[in-house]
Amino acid sequence: MSDRQPSPQRSDRPGRGKPADPAAAWLARCDRGLSAAEQLEFNRWRRDPANARRLAELEGPFAALDRAARLRPADGSRPDEDLLRPKALPHSRRKFWMASGLAAAAAIAILWLPFSGSHRADTTAAGRGIVVRHAPERLALPDGSVVELKPGTRVETDFTGDQRRLRLAAGDAHFTVANDPTRPFIVTAGHVTVRAVGTAFTISASTAAVEVVVTEGRVRVDDAAGHNLIKPVAVTASETVASGAVHHPPALDAGQRVVIPIGPGPLAPVPITAATPEIIDRTTGWRSVWLEFGDMPLAHVVHEFNQHAAEHQQPMLLTADEPTGRVLVSGTFRADGVDAFVRLLCSSFGIDATRQADGRLALHKMN
Template identity: 40%
Template sequence: MNSSSSTPPLKGPEADAIEATAAVWLGRRDRGMSEAETATFIRWLQQDARHAEVFAELDDTWKSFNRLRVARPAGMGRPDADLLAPRRRRHRVLWACAALTAAAAVVFLALAWPRVPGANLHRNVVTAVGAFQKMDLPDGSVVQLNTDSAIDVQYTAGERRVRLVRGEAHFAVAKNPDRPFIVSAGQVAVRAVGTAFNVRLRSSAVEVLVTEGKVQVNDSVQGGSLLMARAEEPTPLLVAGERATIPLQAVTGRAAAAVAPVAPAEVERALAWQERRLEFEDVPLAEVVAEFNRYNTHQLVIDDPRLETRRFGGTFRADGYPAFVRLLETTFGVTAERSEDRTMLRLK
């Protein structure tokens, strides 16, 4: 019998262990790995050729996976189950896929800068359409940058400042009362000590969502808070579970922010982009299309006014517009006319 150098096939508990580990690494990769995690991941891949094989197979399966929750108009039949299901593959891969937290298979970069707490730093970071980046800042703070976004990072010995030039970013801030962390977007300055919050710069407003702790929301030009004063607080603060919306045309020096409580489920939807997902809950199709278009160079265009206000709910991969369009065609009576750079949507 000839000897063979082929890799032994996976069997039993050993197969389950490798698949479970591969699933964990896929989830870590998609939420962003630190420099140390990346080194450990590479070592794991090099330990056994089967590690890389299983990881690649799991990655390929995940690319075909969309989790859809469909809000159907009254009188509409049930959606095609085959459309909503992931592509069928071997049992062991489907088991591992089920173990993942929802994330899309998009490789994105973790930037690690020298961790010198008091060092000066000036960096510009930009993401392309559909790209994401996670940055470990020198002080231990972490920034996650969404699609088509740009930030300007400036650290000095006495202050940590980030300017959101465009797009959206989430900040997990390392506590340091002697060195405030300030994020500016338009004429809005968000000041934190140790907290986590999301900032989105829209065409007409700045949105600030606090997920942990509390922040000040100030006028970056004239100073002063943009929040209404509260009797129990000498300094107005935006706290965890609240969102402030500040129009870009707001009159400076006045309480211009509209503050609203945000339920945990809504917070999860707002931050789903960190896992490369888009989540919708009973929203007009025009809003769904606008979100897909943020993440893709191929644009969806509603070419029928009757479609714009139809409401939908569901969870999709950020790059999953083809599956969404197929869903509209097969379930909601929509005709899709596809070209190289866009898809026109009309009612039949």
């Protein structure tokens, strides 16, 4: 089993994570993920050279180990030694090769279709059973943005002092973009370019099509020549006055998507469609943690679900007695799908569930 997490829990290190040290507090917050407002606040705080130096001191060897393990230059197999040295430079140009699983303040999904892959897996033997945890890894970019990559996805980054560029070679990626209006965040997938006007997005791409799904914020979608690929939405004069705003050129807002077919000819503008909850789940479901069990006693299965639930404020489970805990379970389940898992137990395993006063679901085998 590999116990390696996407990044070390800095708040657990001795002498770190104390409220008196803002840098340590920021490291802990970055580990668990920043909201859009926090990202903006973090960027402002880090612009102070003294704060940047203190942050680099605390990251120390842990940051170097993370970079060495996860980042490779686009043109070679050996890590760039410069990546192992903490830096606080106004102009940071790097190329990273990122693979395996990784997720933005406005949320955009760009997808190469079709694409298949599997999450990074950690396997554990527990008694007579096996559990495999499939989960994407989160990777922090130099500007404070976060990328999640579906396994098999390749992304190269090229950051300068005035822009942040990434190239998605293939696969699915979700970007949490640190808000910095002075440095556009631009992702290229084939001949499609997505520019974050807001703060986050997800991309999925293949040789057949590029799908862009926005869950928060706003993005522009252009071809390689800068021509907009979104068909304008016809509105009446009264609708324009009522809305108080017109997008020039058209942009994708939260809850919208476009699918751009890739063919031998030039790309053509496509209409905007709604990003329904089902579509969002389809395009971003790979970001969830999945638990795969093989003849695992229910007591151990409950423990695995509860570990995830404790981190995400979700319903906890318990086994009411030893016979229930010995029931063997096999299958693959979303770690955040407790309700669906319990329904399956009730329908297929002869298990009943009772809500306790403390909110936990007590599982017991029916006679």
